[in-house]
Amino acid sequence: AQSVAQPEDQVNVAEGNPLTVKCTYSVSGNPYLFWYVQYPNRGLQFLLKYITGDNLVKGSYGFEAEFNKSQTSFHLKKPSALVSDSALYFCAVRADTGGFKTIFGAGTRLFVKA
């Protein structure tokens, strides 16, 4: 069965510091991995995805994520956090053996302090 784990409910960082939001996954078959961000009372906004190729994926707003097949991880990173990055972040996975479903993690709330 497919699953996604975001081990941290909340991540706190100071503005200007690097940030990491962790994600691990379990699928049968090739994984397609996504990161979304959600601001209060809004829908999800797409940040980036890994399909194939280069393990380092660059996305919107300066975010990037590294696909690590051996550790089955897809951590989201940003070199220098902004207060405006404070939001709820979701990791999601699809697999080519999983039908049309996307499995979402429970979300990690990021607080960036000025």
Added chain:
Amino acid sequence: DGGITQSPKYLFRKEGQNVTLSCEQNLNHDAMYWYRQDPGQGLRLIYYSQIVNDFQKGDIAEGYSVSREKKESFPLTVTSAQKNPTAFYLCASSTARRGMQETQYFGPGTRLLVL
């Protein structure tokens, strides 16, 4: 939130009442989805549709119904059989050309509350 609109933004349901949430997209996407979001949980799939006049149950379809008569529209009805409907409902769409690789784009959501 792209070219996906959801209405209303807030919806109140009385006991025993069916209510319908609207989802419209102008992105020419073939696939559409309905998710339910509860605090502290990820999104859970209610129904999805890959093509007009066809839809499939997701993980939590009980107490919900959908229709897909037009490519642009995918309304969700929350029936009286859904005993715990209070949640944030999100509609999404994607192209279907490359299947699993396609990004889903989300609407702004509807918050359903029970009176």
